Amino acid sequence: MSEDARLRYLLARELDGEISALEAEELRRGLVASPSLRRERAAWSRVTEVIGAEGPGSGSLSLPRIEQGVLRALRGAPPAPARSAPRRLRGLAVALGAALLLPQASSLPARLGAPGPGQAASDEMSLERQGVLAASKQKPSPYDETERAAPPRPSAPPPVWVEVEATVGSERREVGPLAPTDPGGEPASRWLVAVAVGGAARGGPNSAGFSPRARAVSGVREARGSRSPKSDRPRRDSPNSAASGPSEIVTVTF
């Protein structure tokens, strides 16, 4: 390697920020004998100084705004991923759970004679928001006992039948109808949340053996004892439904 090539190599090392002390000394000595390379090095020094200069535009970031934006985005995302379940479904489950829980918790229990969200049901609701499906429990929860122990209200409003249809991908599955006011039955809001959150948390259509309808029906059967939910439940278009009170249809899409 010629002297000039060696000096250019050392200059490149310096510009890369990788020159060693020994090489720097060699470059310094070599530049004494090479005025053109010395001037080139000085030119690069000025150029890199300009590139590296701070300016008034820098540091104008609004950290609070960034924080708000990041936190808002993260709140819309699942907090802790379960690697087996698709993220999109988990996110949807949380959104669905919240969307279904809030209006149902505030209006349905009151109309159906169930405890409101501020009562003993709140802990149970919280569990269900986390995807704990009530139907999978072997023992009755304290919420169930509270429900059963509550004396019947003489001025209770007429029962409202809630029909739930779950659409998983292109497949539509009927979940309901559910009769929340049936003695020993489950409050509709619980079922809606359980179906929405628990269903998606189990992987939706890809989950082996998951069926929102089966879970809902088996849960009602358990709550009612030996009675068959299919034989008892009124059809939307049957005269019984009118006799039993108004009907609500909720579609849950996974």
Added chain:
Amino acid sequence: MGITSVLGALGMEGAGRISCEMGSDVALLERARSGDEEACRAFIARYGERLHRIIERAHGDLQVSEDIVQETLVRAMRQSGQLREETAALPWLVRIALRIALDHRRKHHRERPVSNVPEDISAPSASPEAESAALELRDRVRSALEALPAYPRELLTLMYFAHFSVAELAEVFEKSEVAIRKDLQRARGRLRRRLGPLFEEAQ
């Protein structure tokens, strides 16, 4: 030169202390991902401003650099599993940010950034002539750098503004250090050709 010198150069010497108090980057990101807002804020405080300064220069668009930083931090927290304890977080964040910036350029069909070189970078000069020469040099370097394609511009900006090492650049661009050295050489060659008169004066 490395992250430590970047902290000093950008006036962020306190970041190391924050790092010790709040835990490792990986731990912070994991906590942030699991919904810990305090950890999220701590991570943003640790890297947000540095990242913004770098992206502002490398991408060149003041209007969107803040959006890029925000999107970068969101993606980082969602993809925290990709950051290993031994990996420096800043190059990793810059890598994410440059991808977002590239997407943004593609989306808006814009290669050339909006001018963002600061207006008052010239040091106080002894004379009006010297000040004028410094302003002229700044304008020439600014124009030449902005005229470069994105990759060499980002390389040179990360090297001489953010003071990234060759190893860190290799991490950012997912290339070998040998390839980065060659690319740096080429990028300097392109810049040099655009700054021709400046270097001719040096001959």
